[in-house]
Amino acid sequence: MSRDFEFKALLRAYRSGIISEQTFETEIRELENGGHAVNGNGSGGFRAFGKTYQTERAAVVSFLDKVRAGEANGGEAFAAWAEVCTTDCIRTGLRVVAEREAYHSRVFAQRLAELGGEQRAMTTEEGRKFTAYLGDRRVPDNEKLLKFVERVGKPEDAIKPICEFAELLKEDLGTKEALRLFAEDELSTAKWLYESCAALNAPKAESAKENEKRASM
Ligand SMILES: [Fe+2]
Numbered sequence: 001m002s003r004d005f006e007f008k009a010l011l012r013a014y015r016s017g018i019i020s021e022q023t024f025e026t027e028i029r030e031l032e033n034g035g036h037a038v039n040g041n042g043s044g045g046f047r048a049f050g051k052t053y054q055t056e057r058a059a060v061v062s063f064l065d066k067v068r069a070g071e072a073n074g075g076e077a078f079a080a081w082a083e084v085c086t087t088d089c090i091r092t093g094l095r096v097v098a099e100r101e102a103y104h105s106r107v108f109a110q111r112l113a114e115l116g117g118e119q120r121a122m123t124t125e126e127g128r129k130f131t132a133y134l135g136d137r138r139v140p141d142n143e144k145l146l147k148f149v150e151r152v153g154k155p156e157d158a159i160k161p162i163c164e165f166a167e168l169l170k171e172d173l174g175t176k177e178a179l180r181l182f183a184e185d186e187l188s189t190a191k192w193l194y195e196s197c198a199a200l201n202a203p204k205a206e207s208a209k210e211n212e213k214r215a216s217m
Helices: 003-015 020-031 054-085 086-115 125-134 139-151 162-167 173-216
Strands: 046-048 052-053
Touching: 003 020, 003 162, 046 054, 046 162, 052 054, 054 086, 054 125, 054 162, 054 173, 086 173, 125 139, 139 173, 162 173
Parallel strands: none
Antiparallel strands: 046 052
16 A cells, blocks of 8 residues: 555544544654554465455455444434434435434344454444434524534545455455445435535525625625
């Protein structure tokens, strides 16, 4: 992997919550110091998300555990939002998203158990705050959509860490294939939220522009 590629992969992994701020900083420092970033599938361990794991399996176990915890929190967050959602046209869609997140968590927990991994990852403080925010009935739906879009970024970029990781897997083809489907689901969810955000915020943005125009006349 080139340094530039490694830096971008690290940044994406950090932004999507797969690695902590501390790991991100440590890895960046290592990169700056000319740290070796060869993806050593084989003798040198398995390199993913700016970390070197002893084996591909260890990387898979760690990934599945974090995603399992993150998706479970996502499921709760979107279910909570659906409960307080006042916009008829997105409420049922939010339930679809909540179910997707929850089943991802269940499937990955099952795969983790098959691999003999333990459930160690917990919901992060940020994740907890996000759930509380989405479940807050005082915050309007269009604002929640804006916040989500700001947090997740472009849908295609948001799923890159999953695709890149799946691409690296050479032994665990079962997880690799599941991750391809996971990425498609996440892309679909992110696109739908992106489009809903644009639709629910567009009239406001336009009228604000009109008001500005009128004010400048
Ligand atoms: Fe998700």
